Amino acid sequence: MDTREPVIVIEDLCKTFGNNVVLDHFNLTLYRGENLVVLGKSGSGKSVLIKCIIGLLRPDSGRIEVLGENVPDLNYHDLDLLRAKVGFLFQSNALYDSMTVRENLEFPLRRHWLQVEQKEVDMMVMEVLEHVGLAHTVDMMPAELSGGMRKRIALARTLILKPAIMLYDEPTTGLDPITGMEIIELIKQVQQQYQTSALVISHDMVLAETASERIAMLIEGKCYATGPYAELKTSTDPKIQAFFI
Amino acid sequence: MARFTARFFREAFHPRYEFSELIRQCFIIGYKSLSLVGLTAFIMGLVLTMQLRPSMVRYGVEAEIPAMVGISIIREIGPIITALIFAGKIGSSIGAELGSMRVTEQIDAMEVSGTNPFKYLVVTRTVAATLMLPVLVILADAIALYGSYLGVNIYEILSFKLFYTLVIDNLGYYDVIPAIIKTFFFGFAVGIVGCFKGYYSSKGTEGVGRSANSAVVMASVFIFILDLLAVQITELVWNL
Amino acid sequence: MANRTTDNVKLGVFVLAGLVLLVLFFYMLSKNESIFASRFEIKAHFANVSGLVSGNNVRVAGIVVGIVEDVELVNDTLVIVTIALNDDMRQIVRKNATAALGTDGLIGNRLVNILPAAEPAPLIEPGDILLGQKDISTEDMLRTLDQTNRNVLIISNGLRETIDRINKSTQLTTLLDDESLSLNLKAALLNLRSATGQASATMQDLNAVVADVRNGEGSVGALLRDTSFAWELNQTVRKLQAVENQADRLAQNMDALVKEVDGAVKGLQNDLNYGPGAANLLMKDSLTAARLQNALGNLEQGTARFSENMEAMKHNFLFRRYFRKMEKKKEKD
Numbered sequence: 001m002d003t004r005e006p007v008i009v010i011e012d013l014c015k016t017f018g019n020n021v022v023l024d025h026f027n028l029t030l031y032r033g034e035n036l037v038v039l040g041k042s043g044s045g046k047s048v049l050i051k052c053i054i055g056l057l058r059p060d061s062g063r064i065e066v067l068g069e070n071v072p073d074l075n076y077h078d079l080d081l082l083r084a085k086v087g088f089l090f091q092s093n094a095l096y097d098s099m100t101v102r103e104n105l106e107f108p109l110r111r112h113w114l115q116v117e118q119k120e121v122d123m124m125v126m127e128v129l130e131h132v133g134l135a136h137t138v139d140m141m142p143a144e145l146s147g148g149m150r151k152r153i154a155l156a157r158t159l160i161l162k163p164a165i166m167l168y169d170e171p172t173t174g175l176d177p178i179t180g181m182e183i184i185e186l187i188k189q190v191q192q193q194y195q196t197s198a199l200v201i202s203h204d205m206v207l208a209e210t211a212s213e214r215i216a217m218l219i220e221g222k223c224y225a226t227g228p229y230a231e232l233k234t235s236t237d238p239k240i241q242a243f244f245i
Numbered sequence: 246m247a248r249f250t251a252r253f254f255r256e257a258f259h260p261r262y263e264f265s266e267l268i269r270q271c272f273i274i275g276y277k278s279l280s281l282v283g284l285t286a287f288i289m290g291l292v293l294t295m296q297l298r299p300s301m302v303r304y305g306v307e308a309e310i311p312a313m314v315g316i317s318i319i320r321e322i323g324p325i326i327t328a329l330i331f332a333g334k335i336g337s338s339i340g341a342e343l344g345s346m347r348v349t350e351q352i353d354a355m356e357v358s359g360t361n362p363f364k365y366l367v368v369t370r371t372v373a374a375t376l377m378l379p380v381l382v383i384l385a386d387a388i389a390l391y392g393s394y395l396g397v398n399i400y401e402i403l404s405f406k407l408f409y410t411l412v413i414d415n416l417g418y419y420d421v422i423p424a425i426i427k428t429f430f431f432g433f434a435v436g437i438v439g440c441f442k443g444y445y446s447s448k449g450t451e452g453v454g455r456s457a458n459s460a461v462v463m464a465s466v467f468i469f470i471l472d473l474l475a476v477q478i479t480e481l482v483w484n485l
Numbered sequence: 486m487a488n489r490t491t492d493n494v495k496l497g498v499f500v501l502a503g504l505v506l507l508v509l510f511f512y513m514l515s516k517n518e519s520i521f522a523s524r525f526e527i528k529a530h531f532a533n534v535s536g537l538v539s540g541n542n543v544r545v546a547g548i549v550v551g552i553v554e555d556v557e558l559v560n561d562t563l564v565i566v567t568i569a570l571n572d573d574m575r576q577i578v579r580k581n582a583t584a585a586l587g588t589d590g591l592i593g594n595r596l597v598n599i600l601p602a603a604e605p606a607p608l609i610e611p612g613d614i615l616l617g618q619k620d621i622s623t624e625d626m627l628r629t630l631d632q633t634n635r636n637v638l639i640i641s642n643g644l645r646e647t648i649d650r651i652n653k654s655t656q657l658t659t660l661l662d663d664e665s666l667s668l669n670l671k672a673a674l675l676n677l678r679s680a681t682g683q684a685s686a687t688m689q690d691l692n693a694v695v696a697d698v699r700n701g702e703g704s705v706g707a708l709l710r711d712t713s714f715a716w717e718l719n720q721t722v723r724k725l726q727a728v729e730n731q732a733d734r735l736a737q738n739m740d741a742l743v744k745e746v747d748g749a750v751k752g753l754q755n756d757l758n759y760g761p762g763a764a765n766l767l768m769k770d771s772l773t774a775a776r777l778q779n780a781l782g783n784l785e786q787g788t789a790r791f792s793e794n795m796e797a798m799k800h801n802f803l804f805r806r807y808f809r810k811m812e813k814k815k816e817k818d
Contacts, residue, residue, distance in 0.1 A: 051353070054357055056353050056356060056357070076361075080359045083357050083358075083359055084359060086357075088354070088357045090349075090350040090353065090354055091350065092348075092349045092350050093349070094349055094350040094351045094353065094354035095351070096346075096351055096354075096355075097345070097346075097349075097351070098342075107355075107358055107360075108358035108359065111358050111359040111360045157358075
């Protein structure tokens with residue numbers, strides 16, 4: 001159906017918390033260079049899905065192949081290596097409160113490549129900061145920044161490792177519509193510049209419309225439907241239509 | 246909790262070691278607590294002396310005050326009060342810090358950035374607390390004894406040399422060594438309980454407050470239980 | 486980064502201060518406890534160590550110079566206490582020193598005092614055994630006190646009887662009136678005198694015999710020329726002479742005594758009948774009699790209180806068993 005190389009392949013993914021079935025034989029494929037938005041209501045298991053992909057949660061069963069490797073089978077070391085190639089933007093940004101912006105950005109660099117020289121680190125930090133347009137905040141604390149700025153810093157922190165795949169966990173949630181638009185633009189820009197594949201999890205229809213090549217609908221733990229925005233919008237299925245109201 | 250402690254030991258003895266973070270935590274946990282601990286220790290020594298004095302005078306043994314205060318500070322009050330204050334200050338701050346990091350996904354972020362958050366956060370803080378509390382207790386003991394010296398001098402003139410001879414003469418290794426050893430366990434308890442409560446904090450800002458609070462309560466209770474055990478074990482070991 | 490460095494320096498100073506304090510502390514304690522000082526062991530024998538345990542201090546001239554290493558009960562009357570003394574005590578403590586149990590202050594820890602003896606002796610060596618002095622234990626004190634109490638009871642009873650007798654002054658008067666007493670004394674004296682006289686005569690006879698023997702007169706003399714026998718005989722004679730002398734002195738003393746008693750009795754009779762005097766006063770003065778009566782009353786009261794105390798003690802839970810046992814024993818007897 002698509003000639004491009006798949007970077008994430010999810011097959012029969014199941015995850016339950018107690019009696020609560022969150023993901024029930026979920027299937028999804030992300031291709032190289034693609035921007036895929038996973039839409040779902042709150043509590044439908046979007047965050048669980050993305051955390052399974054990055055290995056923060058262990059699925060009960062099923063395969064998650066990221067860049068050809070099955071995530072649940074990886075040991076800690078290999079998982080680290082894989083994670084260096086996958087950027088993850090947290091819903092709450094997850095900037096370290098006790099560190100300055102610079103230290104926040106340096107943190108993953110130092111962690112993944114301990115041998116990097118200080119000069120090089122400084123350069124990379126400034127580069128990504130300029131890219132998100134916040135070079136002046138380099139010595140500020142995260143608490144001094146606005147929500148939108150924090151989101152951008154968080155994005156810069158994931159970009160600094162030049163990932164092949166970006167995972168966005170509700171990137172526009174909690175931001176005003178204008179700032180949300182800025183972030184959406186930034187996501188698109190990042191994709192062009194760094195040639196990344198992106199999996200975006202959201203319930204923001206604006207984001208789905210403007211930033212996605214393809215949309216996957218997560219309903220009742222299953223991948224209910226996939227397709228471009230326009231195609232899904234014209235669907236007659238009431239469950240799909242419910243998103244577009 | 247037991248599994249958490251077991252994991253601590255598993256992770257603590259395997260590379261990689263987060264040395265620079267450990268030093269930073271030692272600074273925050275140890276050095277930054279010194280002023281608070283020092284102040285309370287000073288007041289403790291002073292007040293203890295002044296409170297003891299009337300009953301000692303009644304029995305005509307006010308000359309024994311330095312010996313008595315010395316023994317009680319070194320053996321029990323210094324370690325336990327310092328540990329409780331430490332639990333209040335450090336236990337709550339670790340609980341709140343880790344709790345908020347958990348809530349705002351910073352712990353997850355760390356894991357994604359190729360860092361074992363358990364090593365980076367829990368091991369460093371627990372080790373720092375374990376190592377720093379004994380240092381604080383030693384300093385607190387010295388400060389409390391100085392406070393006690395001033396307390397004695399409110400009523401009578403006593404040379405510092407005599408005071409310290411009286412204190413030291415009535416102390417032995419039996420008093421000092423177990424008292425120092427137990428503070429390592431107190432420190433460990435404060436660190437590990439704070440980390441445990443923070444690390445498994447429930448979602449939401451309320452969870453952060455709760456983990457900070459319960460970290461202090463649980464750590465304090467643990468300190469008393471450990472103190473009780475320490476007395477028993479000391480008696481046992483020293484009489485072998 | 487510069488901030489980080491100053492922080493690290495502060496931390497270093499902080500930790501170093503703690504460590505230095507700790508080392509200083511241990512150093513001061515080591516002076517105190519001298520765990521590192523080399524020591525030598527001696528032993529002391531006690532019958533009872535009254536709660537001495539290993540680790541108690543050992544003092545010489547009031548200075549702590551060692552500790553009790555071990556307390557070992559060997560049999561029911563011997564406890565061997567092993568004492569570790571600082572090495573420098575080898576130049577100070579002597580072999581004939583004694584070990585005494587003591588207490589630090591009024592209610593402090595038990596300790597061993599090593600006391601020097603007056604006589605000179607060589608310096609102590611490892612393994613020497615010191616004799617332990619008996620310690621006064623509270624138990625012993627209580628037992629003695631009990632005995633004392635009983636004695637007081639007996640004495641007060643006796644005193645009461647005596648005073649009762651004095652009160653019935655007729656007896657005393659009879660005693661004082663009795664002339665037969667002095668007469669009897671005189672007779673005894675006379676007997677003694679005659680006895681002395683007889684002893685003297687015997688002596689003279691014996692002397693004559695001995696002289697005869699010496700000169701070798703008579704068959705007995707020939708038989709007894711042996712010098713050893715003569716010497717023994719001589720010895721006997723001398724002893725007899727000494728006895729005689731003593732008897733003589735006794736007799737003289739008795740004579741003097743009799744005279745004195747005679748004089749006293751006469752004087753007393755005189756006083757009693759005619760003039761003022763101590764005895765008269767004692768017997769006739771109503772004030773003194775009242776005082777005497779009063780003292781007697783006090784004594785009685787004291788005795789009553791004392792028996793009350795004893796009764797209370799009987800009911801005291803500590804002593805109850807002891808007294809009950811005593812009662813049972815009495816019933817049996």
